Amino acid sequence: MILGTLPPSAHSPVAQEGVATWxxxxxxxxxxxxxxxxxxxxxxxxxxxxxxxLNPVSLRVMSQRPGHCIWMYGHAEGSPAGVVALGNIQRRFxxxxxxxxxxxxxxxxxxxxxxxxxxxxxxxxxxxxxRCIHAWxxxxxxxxxxxxxxxxxxxxxxLRESHTIGDRAYDRLWFDLLAHExxxxxxxxxxx
Numbered sequence: 616m617i618l619g620t621l622p623p624s625a626h627s628p629v630a631q632e633g634v635a636t637w638x639x640x641x642x643x644x645x646x647x648x649x650x651x652x653x654x655x656x657x658x659x660x661x662x663x664x665x666x667x668x669l670n671p672v673s674l675r676v677m678s679q680r681p682g683h684c685i686w687m688y689g690h691a692e693g694s695p696a697g698v699v700a701l702g703n704i705q706r707r708f709x710x711x712x713x714x715x716x717x718x719x720x721x722x723x724x725x726x727x728x729x730x731x732x733x734x735x736x737x738x739x740x741x742x743x744x745x746r747c748i749h750a751w752x753x754x755x756x757x758x759x760x761x762x763x764x765x766x767x768x769x770x771x772x773x774l775r776e777s778h779t780i781g782d783r784a785y786d787r788l789w790f791d792l793l794a795h796e797x798x799x800x801x802x803x804x805x806x807x
Contacts, residue, residue: 631691634730639678639685639698647687647698648674650718658780659756660714677702684711684738688731689722696722699732701739701748709746711739715762723758729765733799736766740794749791753778760788766799768792 628635639647648671650656662669669677678685682704689696696719701711713736717728739745750768752759768790776784 628691629734631734632730633691634688634727634734635691636686636688636699636731636734639674639687643687643695644671644675644678646695647685647716647718650698650716653718655720656716656718659753659759660716661778684735684743686731686735688727689719690725690727695719696725696727697731699728699735701735701743701745704739704743704745709744711743711745711748713739713748713750715759717758729762732762733766736792736797737799740797745794747791747793749789751787751789753780754786754788755780763790766792767796769796 628637637643648669651660651662651674652668657668660668674685677683683700683702684704685698685700687695687698697715697717699713699715701713704711713732715728715732717723736748739748749771750763751774752763754773769792770788771791772789774787774789777787778785
């Protein structure tokens, strides 16, 4: 299997625990590019380059490269809600970087992102044989931090004043999760 791809039988949505996931492709690329360009999402992201935003062509190319595994997600019976991804997949070091975006904000607080990312992490650890998956979030992004912590990520460090939103610099908080630590999706005791 090529890194970042799923077996041919898995190219249709897979629904489980009320969330469906499927590989990014087709019309989903345009929807995802719009989500990533939306300032409510773009402020938390960094894809490099001058603008830091991915256009549909760049996103389509990225989704076809072996160093990326990008999935759409949504309700099992509904339309797309967001995207979860593993990027910078390193076969030699058995590592990858996770990122995620809830594009359709009306699906906030429904656990879709946590469940979809949990499914992708399971894929990364079991099918891609990764040993460590890391992620970062901006210190003021409480929702992003909550998603990572609910899946068992641990705070690994802080890059001070390494992220700019508007005219203000913020710290990036780095998290990591080892394969043997991953327990899957856990419902938060507070029902968040």
